[in-house]
Amino acid sequence: MSNRPSIAAVDLGSNSFHLVVAREVDGTLQILHKEKQRVYLADSFDDKSKLSQYAIDRALVVLKQFAKTLQDFPACNVKVAATHTFRRAKNIHAFLTQANEVFPFHINVVAGQEEARLIYQGVAHYLHNEDNRLVIDIGGGSTELIIGQHFQHKLLTSRNMGCVSYTNQFFIDGIISPKHFNKAEIKAEQEIEVIFASYINEGWKNVIGTSGTIKAILAMISAKKPHQSCITYDDLINLKQQFISAQRIDNLLIEGLTPERQLSICGGLAILIAIFREFAITQLTYSDFSLREGLLHEMQQKLVDNDIRSNTINNISDRYTVDKTHAIRVSDTVSWLYERLKGPWQLNNQDDIALLMWAAKLHEIGLSINSSGINKHSAYIVANSQLPGFTQQEQLILSSLIRFYRKKIKLNELSDFITISQQRVLKLITILRLAILFNQKRQANQKPNMEISASSTGLFIKFCDGYLQEYTLLQADLEQEQHYLKKVGIALNCS
Numbered sequence: 001m002s003n004r005p006s007i008a009a010v011d012l013g014s015n016s017f018h019l020v021v022a023r024e025v026d027g028t029l030q031i032l033h034k035e036k037q038r039v040y041l042a043d044s045f046d047d048k049s050k051l052s053q054y055a056i057d058r059a060l061v062v063l064k065q066f067a068k069t070l071q072d073f074p075a076c077n078v079k080v081a082a083t084h085t086f087r088r089a090k091n092i093h094a095f096l097t098q099a100n101e102v103f104p105f106h107i108n109v110v111a112g113q114e115e116a117r118l119i120y121q122g123v124a125h126y127l128h129n130e131d132n133r134l135v136i137d138i139g140g141g142s143t144e145l146i147i148g149q150h151f152q153h154k155l156l157t158s159r160n161m162g163c164v165s166y167t168n169q170f171f172i173d174g175i176i177s178p179k180h181f182n183k184a185e186i187k188a189e190q191e192i193e194v195i196f197a198s199y200i201n202e203g204w205k206n207v208i209g210t211s212g213t214i215k216a217i218l219a220m221i222s223a224k225k226p227h228q229s230c231i232t233y234d235d236l237i238n239l240k241q242q243f244i245s246a247q248r249i250d251n252l253l254i255e256g257l258t259p260e261r262q263l264s265i266c267g268g269l270a271i272l273i274a275i276f277r278e279f280a281i282t283q284l285t286y287s288d289f290s291l292r293e294g295l296l297h298e299m300q301q302k303l304v305d306n307d308i309r310s311n312t313i314n315n316i317s318d319r320y321t322v323d324k325t326h327a328i329r330v331s332d333t334v335s336w337l338y339e340r341l342k343g344p345w346q347l348n349n350q351d352d353i354a355l356l357m358w359a360a361k362l363h364e365i366g367l368s369i370n371s372s373g374i375n376k377h378s379a380y381i382v383a384n385s386q387l388p389g390f391t392q393q394e395q396l397i398l399s400s401l402i403r404f405y406r407k408k409i410k411l412n413e414l415s416d417f418i419t420i421s422q423q424r425v426l427k428l429i430t431i432l433r434l435a436i437l438f439n440q441k442r443q444a445n446q447k448p449n450m451e452i453s454a455s456s457t458g459l460f461i462k463f464c465d466g467y468l469q470e471y472t473l474l475q476a477d478l479e480q481e482q483h484y485l486k487k488v489g490i491a492l493n494c495s
Contacts, residue, residue, distance in 0.1 A: 005077060006032060008070055009295035012082040012107065014042035014140025015164060015212065015264065017062045019069060020292045029125075029296055035069065037062040038260055041085045042140035042164035050091040056098060063103040070105065078105045079295045083115050084141035084162065087392070093416070108391035112158025115291060116144035117388050120153045122293035123208055131205035136275060137290060138213040138268050140164040145195065145275070147202050155202055156386065159191040163213045166267025167249075174249040181240060181270055188274035196278060207281050210290040213268035216261040218286045223256035231284045233276045239269060298389070308389035313358045316385065320365035326442050331360040333435035337452065344454040345427045352428060355394065359401040359432050379403035393417065397425060404429050405436055409488050426488050430459075433484075437477055448474070458491030468494070 011018040021033040039062060044055030070078055086092055086109045096107060110118070119137045127133075132154070135146040141162035147155040170184035209218075209231065221235045222228060228235075239254075243266060246252050252262050275281065301308060317324065334356045342348060366377025383399035390398070396415055404414070409429065414422060438448055448471070449464040461478075468475040475494075482492045 006073065007077045007296060007299045008073055008079070009292040009299070010066060010078065010080040010105070011290075011292040011295070012059075012080065012086065014083060014085040014142075014162060015040060017059070017066070018292050019066050020296065021069070022296050024300055029293075029300065033069070035066065037065070040164070040263075042162060043168050045088070048090060049088055051085070051089045051095060056095050059095070060098060060102055063099055067103045067105075073105075075105055077299070079299045080105050080107045081115070081118065081291060081295055081391075082107050082109045083291070084112070084139060084158075084160075087112065088141065109393060111392045111395070112142060112144070113156050113386050114388070114391065115142070116146050116156040116158050117153055117386075118291045118294035118298065119144050119210065120146040120148050120156070120294070121151070121297055122289045122291055122295075123210060123287050124148060124151045125293060125297050126289040127208060127287055129206050132203055133206040133208055134199070134204040134279070134281075135287075136207065136209045136214065136272075136284070137211045138163055138209075138271050139211060140264065143191075143271055143275075145192075145199070147199060147204055155195075155199060157195050159195075161188050161191050161271050163264040163268030163271065166270060167264045169267070170270065171249065171266045176243050176247055176249060176252075176266060178244055181244065181266075181273075184267060184270035185274045185277070188271045189278050192275060192278045199279070207284040208287050209272075209284045210287045212261065213265070214272065214284070214286055215288070216257060216265055217269060217272060219256035220254050221256075223254075229285065231272075231286070232282065233273075236269065236273045236276060240273060243269065309354075309358070309387075309394075312388050312390065313361055316365065316381075316387075317361050320362075320368045320381070322361065322364055323442075324361075326439065327361045327364070329439045329442075330363070330435050331357050333438050334360050334431060337431045337435055340452050341427070341431060341454050341459065344456060345424075346456075347424070347427060351394070352424075355398055355401060356428055356432055359398055359405070360435065362398075363402050363405050363432070363436065375403055375406050393420075397428075400425060401429055401432055405432050408484060411488060423489075426490060430485060430490055430492075433481065437474075437481065440474075440477070455491075457489060458493065460493045460495075462495055 006021055006023045008019060008021045015038065017037050017039055019035040020031060022029045022031050039058050041051065041055055041059060044052050046052060089095065092109065099107060120135050123135050132147055132149050135148070137144045139162050141164060143159045143161050145157050146153055166184050170180050217239065218231055220239060221231060242254060243252060249262065249266060252265070257265060298308060317327070338347065338353050338356060362382060363378055364374065365381050366374040369377040379399045379402045382402055383395065387395050397417060397420060400415055409426070414425065417425060448467060451462045453460050478494050485492045
């Protein structure tokens with residue numbers, strides 16, 4: 001076991017929380033343990049899109065249980081993804097603060113595109129097809145649709161339609177009727193309409209469904225047709241008629257349907273019917289692998305030093321034809337400054353230096369739009385691009401670093417961060433600003449000969465004798481930088 005450390009993936013979904021423990025054996029993942037607990041968070045919002053404290057308490061009970069299972073795991077061997085409900089929650093900070101008291105592992109609130117990518121990776125590592133395949137995952141609050149081939153996704157989307165949200169919205173008071181189904185299906189078709197053309201143009205040969213809703217639908221079909229392993233459009237329409245005949249959700253006593261899934265299945269069935277109809281799908285096969293398996297394989301890659309985030313940064317750098325020679329010089333200076341400031345500034349998190357290096361590589365991608373306001377353009381591209389491997393929070397921090405690498409640092413425009421204090425982000429911004437400033441002439445061997453030291457809220461730079469007198473432009477820039485940094489509580493002193 002010592003040579004094959006266990007890794008764990010935690011999927012904090014809208015309906016259920018899942019924990020999977022695995023280890024690598026001869027290049028493949030061997031599942032050792034699974035836990036699943038219902039939390040029903042998707043229907044726990046108030047009219048201001050805040051999770052109720054009662055719902056948060058339910059979630060905390062499960063997180064405590066998971067923490068006991070994972071008590072001997074190092075943090076680097078546990079990956080946690082929180083999905084649609086947490087993206088939507090206006091009081092996410094309150095939840096994460098309370099969760100941190102009972103669950104010692106970092107909770108990543110992943111963007112919809114990232115959730116879709118992880119779902120696809122979970123499927124792709126276990127099911128192999130030569131041609132394009134369409135993967136569908138209907139969750140409690142969102143539905144992900146992905147087209148990919150082998151391990152490479154081609155199109156990703158996360159639509160705001162889920163089995164819980166649609167059941168609550170369209171099957172009011174638990175009443176099932178043709179009218180209610182019709183409204184739910186039309187709404188789902190409107191959600192799909194936005195992506196219809198691009199998905200049809202890309203095309204696919206196989207359709208794969210994953211996760212609880214589709215698994216429950218297949219279970220009801222298989223109860224009547226034991227030898228059938230796929231879902232057809234006719235099967236869905238027959239189920240719909242059974243549901244309508246029951247008239248109420250309470251009366252859905254169908255073989256294969258569990259009591260827990262009974263509460264939200266109507267919305268899920270309406271969504272799947274709409275997807276089948278819109279895309280003219282003839283049949284769908286089920287996969288038991290999804291987001292948590294995607295998390296496990298992502299972690300497996302990182303443990304062998306193949307972080308997908310680095311590949312993402314390199315791909316974006318290539319796409320926007322970044323001046324890599326200059327980016328490397330800035331990165332080298334970032335590294336030099338970080339090593340000297342991390343102690344007094346308490347920047348000992350591994351992701352701090354990684355985010356700084358990635359920001360150094362991407363800070364000029366906005367040149368593809370305009371050199372005027374480049375920092376704003378670069379930050380916009382980073383904030384609004386698909387960044388495989390990055391959580392919402394990481395993407396937000398990276399964008400913020402780039403947004404304020406020059407000119408004024410506007411605190412009112414600096415986001416509220418979930419996992420990192422604003423003061424720490426300001427210190428990272430300061431390192432990036434100085435690294436870029438010291439390389440502004442874009443020439444080799446032009447980094448100043450200097451010594452640097454710091455206190456908790458400031459830093460002191462001592463240049464070799466006469467340096468600033470020789471490089472008067474740098475001296476003027478540093479004087480301006482002193483003014484900018486003073487406004488955000490960081491004292492810069494130079495001599």
